[in-house]
Amino acid sequence: MKEEMSSVDVYAVVGELQFLLDAKIEKVYQHTPDEVRMRLQEFKTGKYDLIAEAGRRLHVSSHPRESPKLPPAFAMILRKYMMGGRITAIRQRGFDRIVEIEAVRAGEKTILVVEMFARGNVVLLDADRRIIMPLKSIKMKDRDVLRGEVYEYPASQLNPLTVTESELAALFRESDKDVVRTLATQTNMGGMYVEEACLISGVDKGRPAKSLVESEVRLLLNGIRTLFKPLSEGVLRPHIVRKDGKNVDVLPLELKRYDGFEKVFFETFNKALDEYYSAVTVSEIKAKAAEKKVEKMGPLERRLKQQEEAIAKFEKEEAENVRKGELIYADYQQVEDIIKVINGARAKGYSWDDIRKTLKDAKKAGNAAATAIQAVDPATGTLTIKLPEATVNIDIALTVPQNAQAYYDKAKKITAKKEGALKAIGQTKAAMAKAQPAAADAAGKKKVKASTKPRKPRWYDRFRWFHTSDGFLVVGGRDADSNEEIVKKYMDRNDVFFHAQAHGAPITVVKAEGREVTPQALAETAQFAVSYSSVWKAGQFSGDCYWVRPEQVSKTPESGEYVAKGAFIVRGERNYVKDVPVRAAIGIRFDESGCYVIGGPVDAVKARAKYSVIIEPGELNQGDAAKKIYRYFTEHASADDAKAIRQAASPDRIMMFMPPGETRIAL
Structure with a gap:
């Protein structure tokens, strides 16, 4: 099923959206972390909702989501700068999946950039193209999308609508791939x-x-022009392609590959896109309803569901790693050539900065190998290479077979994790079977009512803490003193010690308390360790961490070394957890002990809280964010719950559970 719009789709939809020129921007909403909706008044035909979803889509919709009661910061900024203004331009950048919506309000021009490629963004610019605010602050190898920076486009490719025979011939002469891969990687056509x-x-x-040969290049160019002639002439055939009753694609043109498929045609491509993506939105809403149902499950049922989801995730990751290993072999020659070139440059004394500059120049010149290299990581000596069917990481210190084997080894490790999860499922099912008689006995008894009084303090309240969704207590340090105290006083031999790969990260310990720590608990603790570290303050959206056993943690340094207060020596093999999403949640929990604030990983908080809010690195200081979260809880709670929240969950109390640094409320 199609997930994101192609460059062809973008060209077609931008042509149709020209009727919105001079429309008034009445309101702006943000429904999800990636989706923005502009409510527009077109004076001849009425009101419209324009949906812009980063990395995915842009179109007018008749099926908007319900407006959030608490607008996120990005929506507030868009309202501040654009609300009341008029749209003066809607344009596609070349043939890229980038659209600019230009608006003027009180003589001041702003530009909303919608990026619909992978890891795309929605960015608000001023008249000088300086970033007022991005939907997501991101640092990348080739550009930074940060507030105050001048907005830079990603590297562009050949435009198939304007490409000449000589440009196409030159592209083919310099390519070492086949025709389809050359055009797919060097133009914006798509495979x-x-x-x-x-x-x-x-x-x-x-x-x-x-x-x-020249005649074949000319034939192919004529084929491209014939294919895109309806685009140039504005004669579209918007439709949804269906198979076995399910939507599989949405297109502005008819393609031979879908001959024999069921097709549903629409008056405009906007309507086709709306119908196609609205079906996905409805399924997402149903999924959220299912999540709420999960929250009502008992702890064993919830644990079983999470374990089954973990196995599905392991199977997907296992297959993906095997696929990437096979793709490296499939493009053996290209990968080997790239490794040789980079190693040759390093052997000649070129620095990584020199190599980056050379690659940048080569990309501008249209060099295929340079274009395939998406990123360079000097710290690890790895390259991120875009192959025709996937993006892979290549270690230049290894051969092509060794790089492929690295992915196969990852798949083996995931297989081992899956086997452990399957064993855990068996234990959970056994526990559920054992609990059924007890549950039947308790069915007729009076249910314990959750108390609305503030909860009595616990020993771990002075630390950072949370309970995993399957019941493990996790404690983390707030400073050097509490780091020392946790390790020396509270860490037992069967616990698990976590630490983020970031300066000044807190010590985090999973309390096993006689049980074997589950993969779910490890995953949630990894998110906690990374999110409550300096990674959050730096505005990053992912980070790395590792875990070890207590016997690997020591305060005894090697001869001549010094271990600072709150720091420890870790010896032996570390279990690394890479690219952990930086996110957290704040929640309000009611149980027999009282009403109180909890905070930590998203899954853990949502599993235990009656009310919860998801947060991520952003632009609000802690105090302002805590006040917004407090208002959200009191406004969305029942009258009795709101009264209890006011007593037990002040903004100051909420701040104690928030990661250090500026915050964005994602809901």
Whole structure:
């Protein structure tokens, strides 16, 4: 099923959206961390909702989500700068999946940039193209999308609507790939449209690109022009492609590859996109309803569901790692050439900065190998390479087979984790069977009522803490003194010690208390360790951490070394957890002990809280964010619950559970 719009889709929809020029921006909403909605008044035809979803879609919708009661900060900024203004331009950048919506209010121009490629963003710019605020602050290898920076486009590619025969011939001469991969990676057509152009022209898509003669290049160019002629002339055939009763694609043009499929045609491409993506939105709403149902489950049922989801995730990751290993072998020659070139440059004394600059220049010149290199990490000596069907990480110190084997080894480790999860499922089911008689006995008894009084203090309240969704207590330090106290006084031999790969990160310990720590508990604690570290304060959206056993943690340094207060020596093998999402949640829990604030990983808090809010690195200081969260809880709670929250969950109390640094409320 299609997840995101193609460059062809963007071209078609931008052409249709020109009727919104001079429309008034009445209101702006943000429904999800990635989705923004503009409520527009077009004076001849009425009101419209324009949906802009980062990395996915842009179109007018007749099925908007319900407006959130508490607008996030990004929506507030858009209202401040754009509300009441008029749209003066809607344009596509070249043939890229980037659209700019230009508006003028009181003589001041602003530009809303919508990026619909992977890891895309929605960014508000001023008239000088300086970033007022991005939906997501991101630091990347080739550009930074941060407040105050001048907005930079990603590297562009050939535009198939304007490409000339000489440009196409030069592209093929310099390519060492086949025709379909050359066009798919060097133009914005996408693999599906490249294959269609090859069908129309009669050129074999699997032919080596450099083997094409002048007449064949001309045939292929004519095929591209024939394919996109309806786009240029504005004669579209918007439709949804269906198979076995399910939507599989939405297109502005008819393609040969879908001959024989069921098709539903629409008056406009906007309506087709709205119908296609609205079906996905409805399924997402149903999924959220299912999540609420899960929250009502007992702890064993909830644990079983989480374990089953973990196994599905392991199976997906296992298959993906095997696939990437196979793809490295499939593109053996290209990967080997890239490794040789980079190693050769390093051997000649080139610095990583020199290599980056050379790659940047080569990309501008259209060099295929340079274009395939998406990022360079000097710290680990790895390259991120875009292959035709996936993006892979390549260690230049290893050979091609060794790099492929690294992915196979990852798959083996995931297989081992899956086996452990399957064993845990068996234990959970046994516990559920054992608990059924007890539950039946208790069915007729009076249910213990949750207290609305403030909860009595616990020993761990002076630390950072949370309970995992399957019941493990996790404690973390707030400073050097509490780090020392946790390790020396409270860490037992069967516990698990966590630490983020960031300066000044707190010590975090999972209290096993006679049980074997589950994969779910490890995953949630990893998110806690990373999110409550300096990674959050730095505005990053992912980080790394590791865990070890208590016997690997020591205060005894090597000869001549010094261990600062709150720091420890870790010896032996570390279990690394990479690319952990930086997110947290704040919640209000009611149980027999009282009403109180909890905070920590999203899954853990949602499993235990009656009311919860998701937060991530952003732009609000802690005090302002805590006040907003407090207002959200009191406004969304019942009258009795709101009264208890006012007593037990002041903004100051909420701040104690928030990660250090500026925050954005994602809900």
